[in-house]
Amino acid sequence: MAPLPPGSTLGILGGGQLGRMLSQAAARLGFDVVILDPEENSPAGRVSRGQIVAAYDDPTALNVMGRVCDLVTFEFENVPAASIETLAGGGALVAPGPTALSTAQDRVVEKTFLNAVGATTVDFAAVDSLDDLTAAVTRLGLPALLKTRRDGYDGKGQAWIRTAKQAAAAWKAIGEVPAILEAKADFTRELSIIAARGRDGTIAVYPLGQNHHAGGVLATTLAPAAVDTKTDTRARAIAAAVLEGLDYVGVIGIELFDLGHGTLLVNEIAPRVHNTGHWTQDGCVCDQFEQHIRAVAGWPLGPTTAHARVEMTNLLGEAVNAWPALAAEPDARLHLYGKAEARPGRKMAHVNRVKPLFSVGAKRTGRGPVS
Structure with missing residues (x-):
């Protein structure tokens, strides 16, 4: 397809923080955005052109979205795959497609697919x-x-x-x-890789991130992670195999177990922008949100080379109340999600603490899009 020109309207299923940051990225590229979410006045809806307040499987809402939007994407993988199929069946342009969504929604199907394309799991x-x-x-x-x-x-x-x-x-x-x-996986650490595939098959991969979870929830990501060439090469091969196996268009997050010596197991995939990719907002010229919009809209993919070292920290529940102190930190970049109620465990914001990537006189290396 021809690239969507600025002024086109993009639809996003989901009005949470990922939809909010996708909408903001789309606006920077000149697109209008319409959100579909059952929650009135959603975080994404408040920064977009408009919002359709309805269930994700509401046939009338899907029909309206398909008619008013030039392209539809989604912000999280629990959107019903049938809704994406309904949109596509009605002639709407949708990316990523329903196959990626349905694969990620069933853990047995997901792991079966991953092993079939050579992305080994437990x-x-x-x-x-x-x-x-x-x-x-x-x-x-x-x-x-x-x-x-x-x-x-x-x-x-x-x-x-x-x-x-x-x-x-x-x-x-x-x-x-x-x-x-x-x-059980006997891993030494948890890594993740954020990658994108354009409509022309071009793939762009960001540097690996190292993740720490607490209570099953991501606490921090440090990126770029310190990895050897063998591990980096293997992670990129996994990303390419997954993207091509799904005929994927857009950004995907892939969580990995590092067993050492270049051996990686895939924990799971997320067919969307990913929490462990938030560091790219302040560590890369083209962050994961802009990259997703570029990919689904048929634009050239942006550069993925890191220009800073970033530690991303999730702010859960009342931790967001520390925003005045965080805003005063000279190396901290605060990203608030616009959620009204700070419930325990709820993702309210994240902060990226930015440090120099290279010392004076160090050699700079990095990779961007590859064919």
């Missing part, structure tokens, strides 16, 4: 009953992590099983719904 087993779980525990060994096949994020919908006697309680804890049992 060993796993589908679980539909307590008998299935008992058999899976015997095959995979313990400890192992039980997760719901669908939904669940930031540590929700999962339970560790450390002894065979805990299996029944874990099955009950996740609601006795279709699930996946994952073998």
Whole structure:
């Protein structure tokens, strides 16, 4: 397709913080944005041209969005894949497509796909009953992590099983719904890679980030991570395999377990801009949000070379009340999400602390888009 010109209207399914930052990036490129979200006066809706207040699967709302928008994308992977199929079936241009969304929404389908394209994961087993779980525990060994096949994020919908006697309680804890049992990964650290694929097949990959989680929620990302060439090369190969395997258009986040010596396992993929990519807002010329808009709109992909070292910290709940002190830090860049209520564990903002990437006289290296 021809690149969408400035002045075109983009639709975003989802009105949270990712939709808000996507909308702001789109505005910088001259696009108008319409949000579809069931929450009135959503964070993204308040910085956009308009918002359709309706459920994500509302047929009338989807019809309106398809008619008023030149292209539709989404901000999170729990948007019903059927809604994307409805939009596409009605003639709307949608990116990423429904295949990527449906793949990421089912953890068994996701891991099956990843291994098929050579992006290795931990060993796993589908679980539909307590008998299935008992058999899976015997095959995979313990400890192992039980997760719901669908939904669940930031540590929700999962339970560790450390002894065979805990299996029944874990099955009950996740609601006795279709699930996946994952073998434990003996990793040294958690990494992630943010990558994009354009409509012409061009791929752009950002430097790896090193992540720390607390209570199942991302706490910090440090990027660019200190990695050797073998690890960097392997991560880029994984990103390319996933993007091409899904015929993907847009930005994707890929979470990785680093086992050392260049061996990486994929934890999961997110078919959208990603929390671990927030560092790019202050560490790269073209951040992940602008990159996504460029990709879906058919524009050339932007440069991904880091010009600063960034530590991104999530601000959860009342931690956002420290904004006056954070705003006073000379090296801190505060990104507030415009959410009214600071509930415990709710992502309210993030702060990027920016440090020089290179010492005086150091050699600068980096990579941008590749064919």
